[in-house]
Amino acid sequence: MATPGGPRQGNFPPNYNSNALANNMENLQINQSNQQQSGNFGGSAYRPPNATPFGQQPPRFSGSRPGPPPPGVFSGGQAPPSGPAQTTFSPSLVSARSTEPPAVTQPAFFTSRPPPPGASPSSIGGPATSAPSGFGPLPGPFPSSPLTSRPAFPPHMVTSGPASNGSPSFTPVPSQDGPRLPPAISSMPRPLVGPPQPPTMLSSGPSSQTLQMRPSFGARPSGASSAIGQPAPPFSAPPQSMIPPSGSLPFSAPQGMLQSSGSPYGMQTWPPQPQQVAPPPLVSGHMQQPQMFGMPPGPPPLPNQSMALNQTAQSKINPNQIPRLTSSSAVILHETRQGNQANPPPPATSDYIVKDTGNCSPRYMRCTINQIPCTVDLLSTSAMQLALLVQPLALPHPSEEAIQVVDFGENGPVRCSRCKGYINPFMKFIDQGKRFICNFCGFTDETPRDYHCNLGPDGRRRDADERPELCRGTVDFVASKEYMVRDPMPAVFFFLIDVSMNAIQTGATAAACSAINQVIADLPEGPRTMVGIATFDSTIHFYNLKRALQQPLMLIVPDVQDVYTPLHSDVVVPLSECRQHLEILLESLPTMFQNNRTADSAFGAAIKAAFLAMKSTGGKLLVFQSVLPSIGIGSLSTREAEGRTNVSAGEKQAHKLLQPADKSLKTMAIEFAEYQVSVDLFITTQTYVDITSLSVFPRTTGGQVYYYYPFSALSDPAKLYNDLRWNVTRPQGFEAVMRVRCSQGIQVQEYSGNFCKRIPTDVDLPAIDCDKAIMVTLKHDDKLQEGSECAFQSALLYTSIYGQRRIRVSTLSLPRTSILSNLFRSADMDAQFSCILKQAANEIPSAPLTQVRDQATNVCVNILYSYRKFCSTVSSAGQLILPEALKLLPLYILALLKSSGLRSDGRIDDKSFWINYVSPLPTPLVIPLVYPRMIAIHDLDEKESDDSIIPTPIPLSSENITVEGVYLLENGEECLIYAGDSVQPNVIQKLFGISAVAEISNQFVMQQQDNPLSKKVNAIINEIRGQRCSYLRLRLCRKGDPSGMAFFSYMVEDKIGSMPSYVEYLIHIHRQIQNKMP
């Protein structure tokens, strides 16, 4: 097991074979060895404490983050899917579609195509309840079973079982049912300020340029070219000398100051700029000035640590002193409570190991402010948002203690009888332990007889330290019968594959089939795992996978207006009974449809038919879609063309294209959620598919959108496979319900994320996994009394993939305060920004982008204004004061304004994908999304290698990009590799095996070459993939073409188009604050 702070074990050296595409997928020897994983549990076999009522024991932990596992990881002893299956992805497949004869082994009936819609007269206009005589010409047992007559299981989960008196027992075993996942949210992107800029990089510009602030920064970012040494930005004159406040500390790295004139900003204009801005000049000599700000000598109440950016008479800024992200490779050890007080958590993006000493780990629940304002007035004065970011199944660090499972027997966990809050370390036992006071509603309950225990001299129960529910912030309770309205559902995986002409011809169908075929080995074994498969173009084709049949049988549903489906028992079959059939079928499908000329897609009908097949069980519906749905229910039109040709002209109404076109899809999605069917969409396309409309399924059912645009049969199959694999193997739960409870005086205002909500207090999650977060905004409904703490508790009732019904309960208890500066001091930057980002994303479909951008800036201005006005001890109006905890807020907001979601340019589908990506995004991935990590990779050979695999990140400014350099930039979703104009040929050769960058396709496969540089780069990419739990699409970017523009659009500290540089934005913010000052 890795020791805290020590090197991580189990990083297998990549096992490369440089030539096979499949091996590129095997690059991902992610993170943890099998040994380490079992080491987490002391090597003892995992036994569910509840003697599993469902018979299916979870295997010992296995699995890894995205990417094929190291050999032998799988408990079943199955080798990870590897090369051979992947060979179907030869790029030649794309062109081979119509020339090759069908495979000889293909079952005869696979060659017969479904009749055109309506060819089967009996199906036309037939009522849904009629026998499915329209299943086409194929033979097959189709006992007609109208779906409408299927027994419907009430989907409601009971969340409010009574407090019970059972004799509790708990089992100190890990609760993770699925693979416990490794490591490393390590070295999250905390780009470090680079070394001071060499003087040659800096040019002194004119000293008094004028500023012309725009109300908003809406403009098309252009692919900027590196323009070092271009005319200097407005802040060039020497600063006025400053008198540091007494008691101020010597300047240290993260602090800085910005000096500029106290002169009116209104008289300045942004100078015409090149696309990249050279750094504001650093005039030698000024570095020696006492640059000390921020930390006034600690008068009570303890002021917030803050930093002041001065603007003095000459608009002078030292760019090296503005707040930047800092990175530290050190692992932080975090105890959630110390000395009976809540301990503010480390940044979400840092590498930390949590010891749960009463409060839940910040991985599971993080509050935007770590002290709770007593009044709504205090909160509104701060202008900050009070919200929780809840990620109930988040991956723990491998060195963290496992969550304990507590079994109270048939009575279920002890709860408050009034508010139903779950027993937790902050419920106070009184009366020799005979009664307890609820920390949420204040109600006093009798302690259940079997749960009674005397109190010790400290007033705590004598057994408190032995009972996880009394000493841990997070526990898993075994759910009793009262929490079930039916037996826990089986793990059902239904694959729905687009086989329309486009999907076939682009290789998307083959990629999907191959990915599924490999992933079958990763599905949980045992009788409770069920699978089904269907394909669709203008009709829907089910496959009877029953073992009794010699070959999989195709069953065609031609009616795409009024959909029905074959018998559930024929098309959703235990995996153990159909594995072979399924494999044969998946290998055959691409050839079966290779001559398909049907361009239409009956997506809506297909997804509905698949739903009907799964309705009785619920489960995961994994849809592979390549074109715009064009026929049948829920068909869509290409509305993108309707207003997107002229972006600026369409700007006012453009956001309406980000509202779903068809309400019927939403209605369907809600029905899916009701029956515990969750939808994941894998969009492998080269055209507009209206993600906005399609994504209502994942958004409503706890699913996810994966987007491969433009789909490349060469490079995308690897990502598709890895995404699918992670999707089915990551820790997850089904048929879940979540609720957050708060102490009196605070209540939940709103939940935001991918779920369905039928009653105000709960969210329904047909599926939830370790990567999904839910934002919970809070509001006051009363004044809080100072003194005691304010508690929050999230309870997630879910069924594990192995059929155990569990309740994951996380409790966070935070101090209350009536002091404004305490709020600023305890603000959580990453959580705050998560909220701002998610709220902006939610706003995009309903407001013009300029408005959304203005709102984001206003949030920043209002918070800083409040701090400036009420908390700062610095009196100079020329200073921009940033609270230490929030000093990066302007940088993040600026990066947000320049993100693909908030920029004015870009394709509608890209924007829609961004909105969907953000919706369930966990906090640790929010920062890299807007402020990606960039590293230089051309000189790795020359660098001294320390312990960390990933080199120190570089700030996102084009001044850090040289023409000889090669850079890797990743945001958790994609990975861009930019090669400058004048990279040494031998570097290109080493990295890519080719001497000229021009010869490499934009969508490419990073093959490992046999040299140290290439090996290092591959190791870095693998490490990043493991950290992000994402395979990351690789894209090569070149100067002078759109790919280069895409790369430079990430240089968020630059001026991009009419969007300001970081320094300019700070000035803008400062000016806005000054305007508000009385």
Ligand SMILES: [Zn+2]
């Ligand atoms: Zn209560």
